[in-house]
Amino acid sequence: MADDRPPSGLRSLLRDDLRGESPYGAPQLAVRAALNTNENSYPVPPEVVADMLAELGETLPGLNRYPDREFTDLRSALAAYLSRGGEPIDPVQVWAGNGSNEVLLHLLQAFGGPGRRAIGFTPSYSMHAIIATTTGTAWTHGRRSTEPGRLFTLAAADVAEQLGALDPHLVFICSPNNPTGTAVGLDVIEAAYEAAPRAVVVVDEAYAEFARPGTPNALTLLAGRERLVVTRTLSKAFALAGGRLGYLAADPELVDLLRLVRMPYHLSAPSQAVARAALRHTDMMLSTVGVVKAQRDRLVAELTALGFAPVPSDANFVLFGGLADAARTWQALLDAGVLVRDVGIPHYLRVTAGTPEETTAFLDALAALGPEHHLGTEKAS
Structure with missing residues (x-):
C-alpha cells in the first residue's frame, strides 16, 4: 500500500517538485587518473x-x-x-x-x-x-x-x-x-x-x-x-x-x-x-588544447581497437559503448585507480582526454578487464 502520509521535518517545507531529487555532483576522489569531469589535466602555467x-x-x-x-x-x-x-x-x-x-x-x-x-x-x-x-x-x-x-x-x-x-x-x-x-x-x-x-x-x-x-x-x-x-x-x-x-x-x-x-x-x-x-x-x-585533442583522437582509435564503440568527438572527452554493464566497468576501473564518468546511458561510459600518461593508465586498465565487460560476451564468459 502506498504511503500517503505527508513528509515530516524539513522535507515537509521543501518545494514539492524538489522532493526526491538528488543534487548534481561527481565523485572527487584521490586517484592516479581523474578523468570524470572533463577538466583540463594541465595546470595553469x-x-x-x-x-x-x-x-x-x-x-x-x-x-x-x-x-x-x-x-x-x-x-x-x-x-x-x-x-x-x-x-x-x-x-x-x-x-x-x-x-x-x-x-x-x-x-x-x-x-x-x-x-x-x-x-x-x-x-x-x-x-x-x-x-x-x-x-x-x-x-x-x-x-x-x-x-x-x-x-x-x-x-x-x-x-x-x-x-x-x-x-x-x-x-x-x-x-x-x-x-x-x-x-x-x-x-x-x-x-x-x-x-x-x-x-x-x-x-x-x-x-x-x-x-x-x-x-x-x-x-x-x-x-x-x-x-x-x-x-x-x-x-x-x-x-x-x-x-x-x-x-x-x-x-x-x-x-x-x-x-x-x-x-x-x-x-x-x-x-x-x-x-x-x-x-x-x-x-x-590554449597551448594544451592540441595535446588534449590528440589524446582524444587516440582514445577513439584505441577504444575501437579494444572492441568498444566510441562516439566520434569534438570535445575533450569520449563517450564509448559496448559495455555489458557500465556500472560494473566503472567500478572495476576505479579499483584500478582510474575514475571515469557513468552518465546514465546503458552500456556507455565517458572518459576525459587527459595527459598521455593518464590516457595510457585508462587504456591499460580497460584492456586488463576480462571479456565479461564486453557487451554480448558477458553470458558466454
Whole structure:
C-alpha cells in the first residue's frame, strides 16, 4: 500500500517538485587518473600564475569596496577573445557569471519560470534540466537520433518538428554535446530559431575550442538573431575550472535584460582579476588544447581497437559503448585507480582526454578487464 502520509521535518517545507531529487555532483576522489569531469589535466602555467598574483596584489587591498558591477574590463577582454574567430563581438554583447551554470541560471530566471517551457535534446548536459526545474520552468526531454551511423545526432527537420509541437520559451542545444561529444550543424540551430519564434535559443559551446577543424560555431549566426545566445566557459580549454568563470554572447538588449535577475556585484573582484590575467595570456592558456585533442583522437582509435564503440568527438572527452554493464566497468576501473564518468546511458561510459600518461593508465586498465565487460560476451564468459 502506498504511503500517503505527508513528509515530516524539513522535507515537509521543501518545494514539492524538489522532493526526491538528488543534487548534481561527481565523485572527487584521490586517484592516479581523474578523468570524470572533463577538466583540463594541465595546470595553469607559472608565467600566468605570476601575472594572476600581480593582478590580485593590486586588487586585494580594495576589497573593502564592491567590485565593478558591470565587470567592464573583463567584458572587453572576453569580447576581444571571441572576436579572434573572425566574427566581431562588442563588449555590450557579453555577459559573465560564476561558471557557465550561473549564466544559464540567469537566462532561465529571465526567460523561464512558472508557466513557461524549456527543451533540451537528451542525452545532453544534465544541468540544463536541473536549473530549469529550480526556476520552476517546465522541462521537456527532446529526442536525438537512435539510428546507426547517426546515433546521438540532431537533424534540422526533426528538431523543427519537436519545437513546433511544443512552442517552448527556451531551447537548449549543446554543441559539442555533453556527454556524447557530437557537434551540431548550423542548419540545426537555424531551424530551431525559426521553429520556435518566441524562444530564446541557447547554444552551449563549453567545449568549442576542442572541435575538429571545420566544425562551425554559433557565433557566426548571432548577427540579426536577437533571441540567439552562445554560452562559453574558461573552465575547459583555459584550464580554469576552479576559477568559475562562464560567459555568453548575445544581442545587447538581451544582455541588458539579464541585469534584472543577477545578484548585486555577482562577480567578485578576485574572480575578475584572475580571468583578466588569463585572457592576457590566451595563446599560452590554449597551448594544451592540441595535446588534449590528440589524446582524444587516440582514445577513439584505441577504444575501437579494444572492441568498444566510441562516439566520434569534438570535445575533450569520449563517450564509448559496448559495455555489458557500465556500472560494473566503472567500478572495476576505479579499483584500478582510474575514475571515469557513468552518465546514465546503458552500456556507455565517458572518459576525459587527459595527459598521455593518464590516457595510457585508462587504456591499460580497460584492456586488463576480462571479456565479461564486453557487451554480448558477458553470458558466454
